[in-house]
Amino acid sequence: MSGLKLFRTDTTNSGMIEVMPRLxxxxxxxxxxxxxxxxxxxxxxxxxxxxxxxxxxxGRIDSLGIDENGAPVVVEFKRGTDAGVIHxxxxxxxxxxxxxxxxxxxxxxxxxxxxxxxxxxxxPRLICVAGDFTRYDVHAVREHRRSIDLxxxxxxxxxxxxxxTVASVTGLAAGPGAARRRTPEMARVRTVDGAMAELAAAxxxxxxxxxxxxxxxxxxxxxxxxxxxxxxxxxPPQQTKLLVYVKADPKQVDLVPGFTRDVTGLGHHGTGDLExxxxxxxxxxxxxxxxxxxxxxx
Numbered sequence: 001m002s003g004l005k006l007f008r009t010d011t012t013n014s015g016m017i018e019v020m021p022r023l024x025x026x027x028x029x030x031x032x033x034x035x036x037x038x039x040x041x042x043x044x045x046x047x048x049x050x051x052x053x054x055x056x057x058x059g060r061i062d063s064l065g066i067d068e069n070g071a072p073v074v075v076e077f078k079r080g081t082d083a084g085v086i087h088x089x090x091x092x093x094x095x096x097x098x099x100x101x102x103x104x105x106x107x108x109x110x111x112x113x114x115x116x117x118x119x120x121x122x123x124p125r126l127i128c129v130a131g132d133f134t135r136y137d138v139h140a141v142r143e144h145r146r147s148i149d150l151x152x153x154x155x156x157x158x159x160x161x162x163x164x165t166v167a168s169v170t171g172l173a174a175g176p177g178a179a180r181r182r183t184p185e186m187a188r189v190r191t192v193d194g195a196m197a198e199l200a201a202a203x204x205x206x207x208x209x210x211x212x213x214x215x216x217x218x219x220x221x222x223x224x225x226x227x228x229x230x231x232x233x234x235x236p237p238q239q240t241k242l243l244v245y246v247k248a249d250p251k252q253v254d255l256v257p258g259f260t261r262d263v264t265g266l267g268h269h270g271t272g273d274l275e276x277x278x279x280x281x282x283x284x285x286x287x288x289x290x291x292x293x294x295x296x297x298x
Contacts (some may be wrong), residue, residue, distance in 0.1 A: 023080060079130075081131060259283065
């Protein structure tokens with residue numbers, strides 16, 4: 001966004017007028033706006049604002065939330081550039097990991113018992129929203145073992161808010177040997193037809209190749225591919241097909257029976273209202289434009 005220029009059509013003079021970017025007057029302005037629309041802007045369900053960490057730690061977490069995959073999220077805001085925002089956020093993330101029961105009670109009170117029981121503690125996230133970041137900030141997040149997103153904001157005029165992901169780093173699963181542990185999905189891939197396992201690997205390669213800063217989150221029922229928000233969810237391979245859910249508007253897509261399906265309002269694993277049914281790498285090639293569309297929207 002640092003190089004982005006936004007122009008408005010001037011119908012009176014048949015010209016173009018540049019809409020100048022600006023920062024919030026005070027930090028609370030951008031925090032309040034994002035908290036009000038957190039699910040739309042960040043893909044995170046809002047839980048609490050200015051959450052106290054108690055008398056011992058003596059701090060307040062700007063915002064607490066839970067993302068589309070059930071991962072706990074700490075969101076910290078800064079009006080401009082602040083070298084301490086990452087360290088402050090990591091301090092609160094560490095506090096959160098030591099107070100899991102308290103967080104789950106908060107989730108239960110706000111969103112219900114079912115959501116609280118499915119919190120994904122292996123993938124906690126820190127999202128820092130600020131006016132800007134330095135190259136040292138971008139380097140610092142790559143040195144940590146946590147999932148961290150640096151998001152730059154700008155107001156344009158009085159009606160537009162821009163968000164740009166400056167850096168996104170995937171944390172490692174908690175616990176020794178986590179990377180070697182067989183997940184239910186991995187076990188199932190080995191039991192299905194070899195062609196379906198190869199197709200699943202090809203889908204993984206295509207999704208990770210769509211751009212930088214892609215996070216892969218493994219849940220029991222699906223694997224999510226995420227920028228700031230999910231853009232694709234891949235279910236474990238079936239005997240003859242692989243189901244992928246993407247965030248494209250089914251009403252804007254020419255649905256093809258046996259290939260694309262509108263699942264708006266229908267229960268399914270993962271997120272997204274458009275279901276892709278892939279049976280071969282040819283289907284994957286047909287689906288690439290929809291995958292790119294969903295990635296761009298995330």
